[in-house]
Amino acid sequence: MVDALQFSNSQFTCPVTCYPARQAQRTVIVLPALGVTARKYAMLAQVLVGAGYNVLTTDWPGQGESLPRPGWRFNYGYRQLVEEFLPKLLLVAQRHFPDTQPVLLGHSLGGHIATLYAAANPASRVPVVGVACGNIHYRHWTGLGRLLTPSVALLCNLLASTFGHLPGKRIGFGGHEPRRLMRDWGRVAFSGNYRHLGLSLAPPSHSRVNSLYIQIADDNFAPLASTRGLAELIQAEPRIEQLASPRPPHENPHSAWLKAPQGVVACVKGWLVELPT
Structure with a gap:
């Protein structure tokens, strides 16, 4: 089942794939990582359906099957994803699966957007699950990692400013990413906060959002300190579960x-059964 949403004054058309489950009470909305297309989440969607959940998957605007590609004319950042894209995606979920509770499941960048949405909507009853995601402040790494993260941020911003987008496929990081998104992402590497986005974020003490964060062991893209740094945006004492990577060591745990x-x-299922529907 396929639907679509229009984003940024209909500049972008974003296909949405719906996976129904029998007698589901919750609908899991999967938010992808930077440079990872929605079709990469098909197996995750199938396993979630088997666990009794409806699922929605989609590409970020201009990624995967969403067109057009970001460039000098087509641009967006974190704030538009939080204030426009995600609310529209929630409406698509409500339209296809009424009378079910939505759950945001964000991977990497998707975890950033889900967390920021929760911080901007502290009374929301939409639970948040973050997988392999974290605040990319350089202080959340040790050793050479403290140099690598801001270095990558600087390189990505330089390339995006030069080409009008990040040519991620050429450098092996990300996809065809909008320059404003990369600027928003990169500034966190230096500041550790999201104030530059202009969002009104409530303190964790005011949040009523239930959240779970899953950190994958040996994930150098989102180590435990990074995951905690993101989770603390909406929970003073966040619930974080560590899982071993299910794949061989030579495969990057961040997406493997x-x-x-x-x-x-x-x-996720073990956590959700503890929550009221």
Whole structure:
């Protein structure tokens, strides 16, 4: 089942794939990582359906099957995703699966957007699950990692400013990303906060959002300190579960879990059964 949403004054058309489950009470909305297309989440969606959840997957604007590609004319940042894209996606979920509770499941960048949405909507009853995601402040890494993160941020911003977008496929990081998004992402590497986005974010003490964060062992893209730094935006004492990577050590744990998502789904299901519907 396929639908679509229009984003940024209909500049972008973003296909949405719906996976129904029988007698589901919750609908899991999957928000992808930077440079990872929605079709990469098909196995995760199937396992979630098998666990009894409806699922929605989509590409970020201009990524995967969404057109047009970002460039000098087509641009957006974190704030538009939080204030426009995600609310529209929630409406698509409501239209296809009425009388079910939505759950945001964000991977990496998707976890950033889900968390910021929760911080901007502290009374929201939409639970948040973050997988392999974190605040990219350089202080959340040790050793050479403290130099690598801001260096990558500087390089990405330089390339995006030069080409009008990040040519992620050429450098092996991200996809065809909008320059404003990369600027928003990169500034966090230096500041550790999201004040530059202009969003009104409530303090964790005011949040009523239930959240779970899953950190994958040996994930150098989102180490435990980074995951905690993001989770603390909406929970003073966040719930963080650590899982071993289900794939061989030579595969990057940050995304390799998508090839065998059963452990993540079991963890999510065990948490969701504790929450009221």
